[in-house]
Amino acid sequence: MEATFNSIIAAAAPLIIATMGETITEKSGVINMSLEGSLRLSAMTAFAIAFWVGNALVGFAAAAAVGAAIAAIIAFSSIRLKLNQIAVGFVLTLLAIELASFLGDSFVGERGPRVPPLPIPFLSDIPFVGKVFFDHDLVVYFSYVAIFATWWYFYRTRPGLNLQGIGERPEAAFARGIPVNMLRFWYTVLGGAMVGIAGAAYSLDVKLGWRETLTLNLGWIALAIVIFGGWHPLRVAFGAYLFGALQVLAFQLQNVFPGVAQVLPIAPFPLMILALVFVYSDWFRRIGDRFPKMRNLLGSEAPAAMGTVFERE
Amino acid sequence: MALEIRDIHKRFGPVRASDGVTFTVDEGSLHGILGENGAGKSTLMKILSGFYEADSGAVVLDGEVLRLRSPADAIDAGIGMLHQDPLVFLPFTVLDNFALGSPGSVRLDRSAAEAELKRVSGELGFEFDPERLVRDLTVGERQQLSITRLLWLGARVLIFDEPTTGISASQRIQLFDTLRTLAAGGMIVLFVSHKLEEVEALCDSVTVIRRGKVVYEAEMPVTSETLVEKMFGNVFVEEERTAVPLGDVMLRIEGATLSEGTTRIEGLDLEVARSEVVGLAGLEGSGQRTLLRACAGLVQPESGSFTVDGVDLTHASYREHLAAGVHYLPAGRLEEGLVQGISIAEHLVLASDEKAFFVDWKAADTRAGAEIDEYSIKGRPSSVAEELSGGNQQRLLLAMIPDEVRLLLLEHPTRGLDVESTAFVWARLLERREHGTATVFASADLDELLNYSDRIIVFFAGSVFAIRNAAEIDGEELGYLIGGKVRT
Numbered sequence: 001m002e003a004t005f006n007s008i009i010a011a012a013a014p015l016i017i018a019t020m021g022e023t024i025t026e027k028s029g030v031i032n033m034s035l036e037g038s039l040r041l042s043a044m045t046a047f048a049i050a051f052w053v054g055n056a057l058v059g060f061a062a063a064a065a066v067g068a069a070i071a072a073i074i075a076f077s078s079i080r081l082k083l084n085q086i087a088v089g090f091v092l093t094l095l096a097i098e099l100a101s102f103l104g105d106s107f108v109g110e111r112g113p114r115v116p117p118l119p120i121p122f123l124s125d126i127p128f129v130g131k132v133f134f135d136h137d138l139v140v141y142f143s144y145v146a147i148f149a150t151w152w153y154f155y156r157t158r159p160g161l162n163l164q165g166i167g168e169r170p171e172a173a174f175a176r177g178i179p180v181n182m183l184r185f186w187y188t189v190l191g192g193a194m195v196g197i198a199g200a201a202y203s204l205d206v207k208l209g210w211r212e213t214l215t216l217n218l219g220w221i222a223l224a225i226v227i228f229g230g231w232h233p234l235r236v237a238f239g240a241y242l243f244g245a246l247q248v249l250a251f252q253l254q255n256v257f258p259g260v261a262q263v264l265p266i267a268p269f270p271l272m273i274l275a276l277v278f279v280y281s282d283w284f285r286r287i288g289d290r291f292p293k294m295r296n297l298l299g300s301e302a303p304a305a306m307g308t309v310f311e312r313e
Numbered sequence: 314m315a316l317e318i319r320d321i322h323k324r325f326g327p328v329r330a331s332d333g334v335t336f337t338v339d340e341g342s343l344h345g346i347l348g349e350n351g352a353g354k355s356t357l358m359k360i361l362s363g364f365y366e367a368d369s370g371a372v373v374l375d376g377e378v379l380r381l382r383s384p385a386d387a388i389d390a391g392i393g394m395l396h397q398d399p400l401v402f403l404p405f406t407v408l409d410n411f412a413l414g415s416p417g418s419v420r421l422d423r424s425a426a427e428a429e430l431k432r433v434s435g436e437l438g439f440e441f442d443p444e445r446l447v448r449d450l451t452v453g454e455r456q457q458l459s460i461t462r463l464l465w466l467g468a469r470v471l472i473f474d475e476p477t478t479g480i481s482a483s484q485r486i487q488l489f490d491t492l493r494t495l496a497a498g499g500m501i502v503l504f505v506s507h508k509l510e511e512v513e514a515l516c517d518s519v520t521v522i523r524r525g526k527v528v529y530e531a532e533m534p535v536t537s538e539t540l541v542e543k544m545f546g547n548v549f550v551e552e553e554r555t556a557v558p559l560g561d562v563m564l565r566i567e568g569a570t571l572s573e574g575t576t577r578i579e580g581l582d583l584e585v586a587r588s589e590v591v592g593l594a595g596l597e598g599s600g601q602r603t604l605l606r607a608c609a610g611l612v613q614p615e616s617g618s619f620t621v622d623g624v625d626l627t628h629a630s631y632r633e634h635l636a637a638g639v640h641y642l643p644a645g646r647l648e649e650g651l652v653q654g655i656s657i658a659e660h661l662v663l664a665s666d667e668k669a670f671f672v673d674w675k676a677a678d679t680r681a682g683a684e685i686d687e688y689s690i691k692g693r694p695s696s697v698a699e700e701l702s703g704g705n706q707q708r709l710l711l712a713m714i715p716d717e718v719r720l721l722l723l724e725h726p727t728r729g730l731d732v733e734s735t736a737f738v739w740a741r742l743l744e745r746r747e748h749g750t751a752t753v754f755a756s757a758d759l760d761e762l763l764n765y766s767d768r769i770i771v772f773f774a775g776s777v778f779a780i781r782n783a784a785e786i787d788g789e790e791l792g793y794l795i796g797g798k799v800r801t
Contacts, residue, residue, distance in 0.1 A: 156420060158415070158419060161421055164413075168403075175384045175396065176384065176388070176400075176413060299404075304403075
């Protein structure tokens, strides 16, 4: 039991980091649609660089740079060139997927460095809780920090409130003296860097090594989880853990029902769609209406200006 | 302290929105900026508040030339603007709206912000529940929140752009009291409006802007005649109107209550006769558009009835209106009237009631050629809509109107057209009167209203303010009525 929960936390960690990054980006009003490609190219880059240098940390840094660079292209093309964010994101996805296959081909089957386990002293000795939450490595601890820091930044800081403002109504934020487009650019780059780190976590931590199907469909599911999470860091994190749990469950059930073993790994994807249907149902909305104090957490409202271009004239 | 505006120029493409604007406002004064829609008031105010950058010219406050490159600069200089639609964040709480964009430490101290909100709003006599969502506030309360915020940030100059749009009468009284108190406290208050009565009731001095230029400056009080003349210009030419005998009732509206967005019309009764031309006058958003859309079946009336030629169309769909011979030409020619990217010939095919599955393109081209000749459209059957000039787009729309129309509804039929196209459009429209077509059109052009209408209905703030026979009034009186005043 402990081991199952422990592996759910570990399996969800990269997804947490990626979805927090995308939440920050979308909250500022930009959609980075390229997650599927960004994850894959950064996972490949991380492995290749770490393999060459022999150091996992350098691999993470390189992956963050790749994610940030793709995000910068999206931010620049949408903010300065006023191109459609969805279209640019899709094209970059395809490009990044092909690049990852082409450049990563020679690394398939190689063994590279990995992130060392790092149980937290004392905390990991707590019965059950210690084993589940504190017997992990730096990637998992970073995912905890990402959740808390994103939440704290959004709801407890001044720049975080301004961030919500530029995604909600950029002209009003601009009228209050906030440099909308500059902030959108940097939040998109930050979000992209986090997606890159998530990619590195797949090839250097969760599933060691590089192969094309390493992060298959996880970028798309990350985009869906941000929507499921109603752009609230805690609910997004819940969504990522839910998906992680479904993945681990599907994996374990393969032994129990060998007849449907082929179907089980893809089962989490349609289940996430059902979850989306649920949070957008009237029933769920009524729950939200009953607890006005928790409207940020329970609401499913997208940032109103998400995906739009802000021009002052 | 005085606010000096020196020779401000601002162009948007070919339009000179500000064309050398110069004037000065003194400390402690409540200064009106008056002008009709599109005169360039809003552009000027957006330049003052840093929203737009001026092409040239200077803004001087308290002897200091300001560099206004963004709203941040304007706020630093102490210039705050209240936009017509208050720029607030609807899903956020009152407190978050208050604090958003304010300077201070990274950690947001909400209890300190709440104390500040209480203090400043208390001084102004406003009351807020900090935890309420701004979405649940009235427009008036959103304004009050914005005012509180601007004063908290140290504004010395406050600009109010059409602040009475969408607020209740009692909120307006409270707003005016607030403005007077602020000016009495030594601030500079700019009150931008196109409503004569408000400027007269409130302001100490006034600047009238027309076509991007200052045409008049004065200390109040000034007679309304002068203001009307300065706002609209005083060239009103009366042309000969051919009289066509009016028939029986074509359009009958009884006790209609309509509502669309912030516009609300209550208990409207109206009859339009066969062959009659009725002009709808009034400032933008006073209800003309809503009435036209309701007549076309695009806005469902909350109560009351609409009949056209004896047929009850109260709850009929747009298609049923079309079938009953009601045709609507909206103002946005390229947005609502025509389809971008398709040709004249294709438009005419779309508009025809041909039922065949396959289109006979040869016949369509021939027909397009004939219509191009008849309506003297400058274009070929293959010219796409956006290639045509505004006048030719309007001619194409005229060509698309079916022959048998009982009720023709037009919104700004000649806006942006040159003299020749205007005359052509009206000649074609008036021809239809001979077949009994009743015409209802909305226009902002006083000459057009006076020249082509039999009756003029003046809307003010969502209700019918006056109905006049066009032959019996002149441009000056119409200008008054549009501004919500009856000449005494």
